[in-house]
Amino acid sequence: MSEKEVKNLEAIFEARIARDEKIEPKDWMPEKYRKTHIRQISQHAHSEIVGMLPEGNWISRAPSLRRKAALLAKVQDEAGHGLYLYSACETLGVSRDELYDQLHSGKAKYSSIFNYPTVTWADIGAIGWLVDGAAIINQVPLCNTSFGPYARAMVRVCKEESFHQRQGYEIMLTLCNGTEEQKAMAQDALNRWWWPSLMMLGPTDAESIHTEQSMKWKLKRKTNDELRQQFIDQTVPQADILGLTVPDPDLKWNEERGSYDFGEIDWDEFWQVVKGHGPCNKERMNARVGAWERGTWVRDAAMAYAEKQEEKKVSKAS
C-alpha cells in the first residue's frame, strides 16, 4: 500500500471516529490504534485479575456469612471482567497467553492501587467505596469509546462496578454506625486509601504522555485532573455522611469554582509504586506468577485430554 493510500485510509478512519461510529475488530485500523488499545485493554484486564488478590485476602476472614457471600461474588465479578476484557483484547490479534507473559515479566502494567495491602476488614469497604468509585469515574466515559468490543465490555463492567461501589460504601456505613473500634477501623482505612485513590486517576495532565491521542480516539474524554476533581467533589460529601475525616488538611470548599480545593499529592510515592517498589508489588506478582506456574500441569492436562478426545472422534468417524 502506498503512503498516499494509507493516509487516505487514516483520514476515513479518523472521520468515522469523529462521527461516533464504532470501530470493529475486522475493520482497517492504524497500527498505533491497535497497539494503544492492546496496551490499555490488557492493562485494564490485568488490573481486574491482580485486583482479585487484595480483596481475596479477606474472603476466608469475612465477618459474617452475608459479607463472605458478597465478597466472593464481587471477586468473581472481577475475574469475569478480566475474562471479557482479555477476550476484547484478543480480537486485536494477541493471545491471552502472550498478555499473561507480559504481565508476569513485568512488561505490562496494572493499576498501582492493588499494590497496597488490605490489613483490616474496613479496607474491603474502602476499596469498594474509593477504589471502585475512582474506577467508575475513569470507566464510564469508556462505554462510548470508539473500539466496539471495548465499549460493549465496559457497559457491563460499569454496571457491576457501580454495584460494588454501593456495597463498599454500605460496609463503611455499617462500620461508622457501629462501635468506637469499628469507626476507628473505618477512619484508618480512609486514611490509608484516600491518597492512593486520588493517584489512581493518573499523573497530572502536564505529566501524562498519552492524553492527547487518547482524547482523539475517545479512549479518554476528560483529562486526569478533571477526573480527579470530579472524584473528590463526589466523594467528600459521602465521607461527611459517614462522619469520617478526609486526611487532607488543605481540603476546602471553593465557592467560586464550585469545587473542592485539595492538597498536594505525593507524586514521589506514585512513581515509586508504579516503578515496582510499592508495599505489595512483589507479593502480587509472586501470587500471579505462582498460581500460573502451579497451574501449568493442569492446563497441559486439559490440552492433552482435549486432543485425545478429538483423536477418538476422528478415529470413530473413519
Add this chain to the structure above:
Amino acid sequence: MANQNLYNYILGIADNSLVLGQRLGELCGHGPSLETDIAGTNISLDLIGQTRSYFQYAAKVSGKELTEDDIAFLRLERDYRNVLLVEQPNTHFGYVIARQYLFDVFHLLFLNELQYSKDETLSAIAKKGIKEVSYHKRFSGDWIKRLGDGTEESHEKMQEAVDDLWRYTDELFEMSEDDQQMVSEGIGVDLPKLKESYYDEVSELLSEATLEIPERKYFSYGGKNGVHTEHMGYLLADLQYMQRTYPNMQW
C-alpha cells in the same frame, strides 16, 4: 431447645457446605486459570448460600435468640459436625478436584433424598440445592477425567489425590444418633442406602478417567462427632477471626 435432634441434624448438613465453601474461598484468585477460578468461586458461593439457608432455619428451630452468624462463627471446634473430607486442605489442584468430586456425588444423592423430607423447609432447601450441586458434580467430574486421562504427570497427581482422600469417603455414610432419629421421623436421609450408588458412580467415573479405584479396608471417621483433623483448627482460626476478635458487633 424445641427440637435438639433437628437442630443438630441441620448443623450436620450445613457444616459440610460451610467448611467446603471456606476451603474453596481460600483459592479465589490463585487457581490454574481464570475459568477454573471463576468456577471454584461460584461453587463456594453456592455452598455459602446453602449454609445460610440451613443456619437461618436452625436459628429458628433453636427457639433461642441465635443468628446464622452465631451458629457459623461462634462454636468450638468440637461442635462442628462436618465430615473430615471437606476440611482437607488445597494441597494441589488434584486434591481440590478429588475432594470436590468425592463430596459432590454424595451431596447430590443426599439432596435427591432430602427433597422428600417431611420437613418442608429442608425439602425446599434441598430442591434448590439440587440444581447447584448437579453443576458442581459436572465440573468436578469433568476435571477428574481431564486430569486422570490428561498427561502422565496429571494422571499421577490425580491418582495421588484420590488415594489420599479415599479414606474419608466411608464417613459420608456414617449415621449419628441425630441422623437415626431424623430418619425415624421421616425427616432425615438414610445414609447407608446411598452407599452402593455412590461407590458405583464414583468407580465408573474413575475408570473412565483411567484411574485406579483405591482398595482400602480402613477408613477415617470422627468429623460427625466433632473430632476433626489437625487442619480444622487453622480453618476455624481464619473463619472465626473477626467474630472472635470483635465480639458482639454488627458487620
